[in-house]
Amino acid sequence: MQRKVFSSKVYRHKTVLVSGGCSGIGRALALRFAQAGARLVILDLDQAALDSLVQHLEQHLNVEALGLRCDVADAAAVNAAAALAIERFGGIDVLINNAGITHRSLFVDTDLRVFQRVMAVNFYGALHCTQAALPSLLARRGQIVVLSSLTGFAPLLYRSAYNASKHALHGLFDTLRLELDGTGVSVTLACPGFTATDLRKNALLGDGSLIRQPARVLGSAVASPGDVAEAIYQGALRRKRLLVLSNVNWRARILARWFPRLFERLLVPRLSGLKPERR
Template identity: 75%
Template structure:
């Protein structure tokens, strides 16, 4: 995707809070909204990385930025960080629920600890951030942007917990959108395809340990910068749903209307595998 800096002033001086803001799509979003003149609040687990990114944003984009160490699974910590951001910047205009973790293991080999950890971060992390920021978002007619996945509408093998968390996000935020009708708050779900990030380097396996996964044979891979640019453009238009261009439309169609054909033809390729993790 060709990238350019828009002349739009839509996000100038607006406060954008991004969870998981130090790496991958989160970092790319921080840089893109900084280009647009936004003030940034970044939540992440690595304070050193936060400090480095905040300094970069200040030095190279001349924007106000705040980096707060935060595990989004901790509701009290999230509330504290959001309250601090509102006190310092006056409110929140855009919330981007980006923090996430994945895994690679069969359902039978996946411990309850993995299911709980993934739901704590991917789903409840978004719940915590949204509940904390919602009053300010309503006051400022803001936007909620939620990072889902192609697995939000189709299964991927060996990611049952991850897929479940993304389906839960769709159920939650499609309902919230309806509840917020007339409030001026927009809700956008984003479904990228495979993206070149470090997410797989911190992937969980069935026993909840962390193991970097080998590259997948998964077709077209988008850059984090291209994904961020598409999200930025969609946010300007206050879209409800953004499905990235590298998500195969045939997969969406087959998964919904011809599930048996999808399972036989596209599921293995989309899952990036030729055989199961156990070699079966």
């Protein structure tokens, strides 16, 4: 994707909070909004990565940044982090719900605690961050950006918990958008496809342990985090409602919606990768 260069700092004096902001799409989004002049609040679990990214933002992009170690599944921790961000910068203008984890296992082999952990991070993490930031977003007529996935509208095999969490995000934030109508706060759901991030490299197995190798995806190009972040940034500028950035593009969404059996037969096996071994 060819990047657009802006001479003006579109988000100057705006505060952008990014969850899961130290790697992958989250890091790329933090850098992109920093280039547009934003002040950054970054939530992540990796303290060393937080320190490194904050130093990079301050020294190389000359922006103010605050890195906070925070598990978004912990509502109290999220509330405390949001309070620190508001104390430091006066408020939150853009919330980017990016933090997420995945798994790769057959439903029959997936422990309940894997479902609980995936939902805790992917769904409740976004819920916690949004509840904590919403008063400030309302006061500033801000923006909410939610990282969903192509699985938000079409299923992939061996990812039942992940698929469920993304569908839940659409149910929550499509409803919230309606409730916020007239407040000046926009809600953007972004649905990237396969992207070269640690999400795919560090998936959970059915027993909750980590598989530290990416699932093989057949016949599908893998996007770079920078290109995905640029597309989301451009959508945020326009306060778009839905961004479908999937590598299998809009045709897959139409096929999944109107011809589900054909989609399931032709595309789902190819996109889902190899079947996990039974444990």
